Amino acid sequence: KATKTQPSPAIDKAAFKSAVIKHLHCTLGTDENKANNHAWWKATCAAIQEQVLEGLRKTQKSHYLNDTRAVHYFSAEFLMGRLLSNNLQNFGLFDVASGALKELGVEISDILEEEPDMALGNGGLGRLAACFIDSLATMELPAIGYGIHYENGLFRQEIKSGAQIERPDSWRDYGNPWEICRPESIQEVSLYGYVETKYGENGRVLKEWHPGSIVKGVPWDIPVVGYEGKTVNVLRLWQSESSGYFNWDVFNAGGYVDAQRENVQAETISKVLYPNDETEAGKELRLIQQYFFCSCSLKDIIRRYKRAHGDDWSRFADQVVIQLNDTHPAISVPELMRILVDRAELGWDEAWGICTKVFAYTNHTLLPEALEKWPARMIEKILPRHLEIIYEINHRFMAEVDKKWPGDNAMKAKLSIIEEGNEKMVRMGHLSVIGSFAVNGVAEMHSRLVKSSLFPEFDELYPGKLTNVTNGITPRRWLKACNPALSKLIDKKIGDDWPRDLDKLQGLTKFATNKTFQKQFMKVKLENKELLADEIRKSLDLEVDVNAIFDVQIKRLHEYKRQHLALLHIMALYRRILENPDYDMHPRVFVFGAKAAPGYKLAKDIIYAINKVADKVNNDPRVNNKIKIAFLPNYRVSLAEKMIPAADVSEQISTAGKEASGTGNMKLALNGAVTIGTLDGANVEIAEEVGDDNIFIFGLTVEEVNELKATGYNPHDYYYKDPEIKAVLDWLETDYFTPGKPGALVSIKQSLLDNGDPYMVLADFRAYSDAQIAVDAAYRDKERWAEMAIINTAKMGKFTSDRSIRDYVDRVWKLSSCKIES
Ligand code: 26V
DSSP states (O other): OOOOOOOOOSSOHHHHHHHHHHHHHHTTSOOTTTOOHHHHHHHHHHHHHHHHHHHHHHHHHHHHHHTOOEEEEEOSOEEEEOOHHHHHHHTTOHHHHHHHHHHTTOOHHHHHTTSOOEEESOSHHHHHHHHHHHHHHHTTOOEEEEEEOOSBOSOEEEEETTEEEEEOOOTTTTOOSSOEEOGGGOEEEEESOEEEEEEOGGGOEEEEEEOSEEEEEEEEEEEEEOTTSSOEEEEEEEEEEEOSOSSHHHHHTTOHHHHHHHHHHHHHTTTBOOOOSSSOOOOHHHHHHHHHHHHHHHHHHHHHHHHHHTTOGGGHHHHEEEEEESSTTTTHHHHHHHIIIIISOOOHHHHHHHHHHHEEEEOOOOOGGGSOEEEHHHHHHHOHHHHHHHHHHHHHHHHHHHHHSTTOHHHHHHHOSEEOSSSOEEEHHHHHHHHOSEEEESSHHHHHHIIIIISHHHHHHSTTTEEEOOOOBOHIIIIIITOHHHHHHHHHHHOSOGGGOGGGGGGGGGGTTOHHHHHHHHHHHHHHHHHHHHHHHHHHOOOOOTTSEEEEEESOOOGGGTHHHHHHHHHHHHHHHHHOTTOOOOOEEEEEEOOOOTTOHHHHHHHHHHHHHHHHHHTOGGGTTSEEEEEOSSOOHHHHHHHGGGOSEEEEOOOTTTOSOOSHHHHHHHTTOEEEEOSOTTHHHHHHHHOGGGSEEOSOOHHHHHHHHHHOOOHHHHHHHOHHHHHHHHHHHSSSSSTTOTTTTHHHHHHHTTTOOTTOHHHHHHHHHHHHHHHHHHHHSHHHHHHHHHHHHHTOGGGBHHHHHHHHIIIIIOOOOOOOOO
16 A cells, blocks of 8 residues: 655745746746756755745754754765766655746756756765765754865766766856855864963963964855755855965965965865775875865864853764764864863863764775874874874873783884874874764674774774764665656555655565566666666667666775776677577676776776777677677766666675775665676675665675685786686787777776786686676566565665664764754
């Protein structure tokens, strides 16, 4: 039986229509006859924004009147994507808007395409933050996201002759209809300068920081609409501006132009998102970005707290919890200490007591190159007082270590916030663990590794501090909005309350073997594949067969994610077909989406190789359309929303132990794709949910990876023992895929042989190929495959971000929801 839980919409079609027309006229200065799609899009946004702002006002009033404890999610990245369709969905106004626009002669799908993505993030970590603030609003929890108002988000990727080119992403060029500037809440942030030591009453040492420059932080608020529209929280993003009063000396000396140069420097802080995912660049500007948004956000929180509690700090930790999304905001720890000790003149112990009740930290990676460390010298130059505070925190921490492990200097060196060496470095992970009351990993397996290999001594020192909160995804965006056909089918079958209670999808299990439902389910999949096929045609001028298996690998490009393992396998298939034209396989379309960090040479080489192999394979008549390769450029949230509903197979093939969680794996399975994957990150938990029969697990386990590393892994063994591996790697050295340019793809072979194959691609190749043969066989049994696909959707309840947030609320944040009064 189908239940109806959606409340009736706040406004009807006629009212929505007049709101759109009003905004065409009064906000955009155009009319129904002149308006292009862009204007229609903006007018539609403005119409829904009226509802959004009404909700925002009520929410803020209720939170204020109830003096609620709130979570403050500090993140250098929020990968929001587009907001219009989401906001319409969440207000239950999608059909109203679509009907209203139709009567105005406008197709809603066309205007949705006008919206630029808000791509203020790199990948998993940034998108997780976006899913979390969606869940927080949906669950009516008092919450605010704090981040950076980058002028340029993650670069736009173009592919020229197979190679990645980066172009700037200026997402606000023609105005962003959602954001609200709040000049009344501007903050000032100090940088550089020196620290003066003074002596106060009864010999108290006072530290005064004389900054060398001051920049302004201007807040922009993006409303975050919860499902069914009751709570509207905000994402507050800080933009840097010149404060106008630094370097007045230069100005007064007649150096007007020089003073302007300082302005330009201040504005540089929020200019661009660093595009490195999982490699720390160690750039000064990056540290300034981090401090800039943390300092603005802390001051904003404190101002709000003081409005209610004055100078009484005793309740601060009852009202405020701050979640650090990785170590990027870790400088918040010494910044809050500075404010409490130097400004509020609290004693150190009292201040530290507050700090360590306020902060909690999430670790998102174990990769050594991604663990942030800053040169002490750099911190000293930019934030001289903070370095002193960090030393003081460390000094007291070392005393604690000595109590636990008396006289053990090796232990002290190991746990110290300061890494000694040629250049002293500040370990931001250690600072975060020491300054927080809770630390979590992002999937069961990852959290286990955080405890056992990243921070084992911290786990001993602080029992219970290290825990797990498995990641999740919002089913509003990642099923309801992106896959309307499947959503409607599910509504009909089990009712429409699954978007806020995803365990309800379990109800589909009993239809998994029902022939009629299987047909309906696979018909939706086919329609979604047709839509993606259109996209592939438009984007690449490539025809693909919708009856082929759509095999999808979408994620940042990184060696540990092993897109090159997928590539070697595709080359092997191609070779098998060339050697045997009757090679028996169901046709497959391999679809990729991936951006490489601009400075990551091998990652760019892998993109180039995929495109070059694609050129050859797609145009080789001998392949007889059994293989097509589609590398879709500029992978981003809005493209993911088109690819995910169309996927049959989800590639999750990272080296075991390397992918902290993965969240794309959850999105694809939720939309009925079957996973081929390693026992890594959340794949392990996905396998537990769907059962071994409904997933293709292959490859080395973490233990086996470590064992093989320890006993000496030699990729050459695999190269010489497996003729197919040898043939495929040797092929890369020829000019077969790069006519006239022999050796253009050789760096991949080199990394796998000469460079020791750090992610054990060759060790897993054969197991992967065998698993793909099993996938092929399973797909050919139409009913079996439909059953698997349905089970995958049905068993994804655990992976709603509502469950992740519920875990954080119960175990870390201790928050209560707040009903919004109308
Ligand atoms: C590092 C850096 C280094 C400096 C420049 C900018 C930058 C940006 C991001 C990072 C670290 C990214 C870590 C990350 O995204 N981890 C991913 O987090 C996901 C959400 O928890 C998780 O699903 C993925 O497995 C994990 O790789």
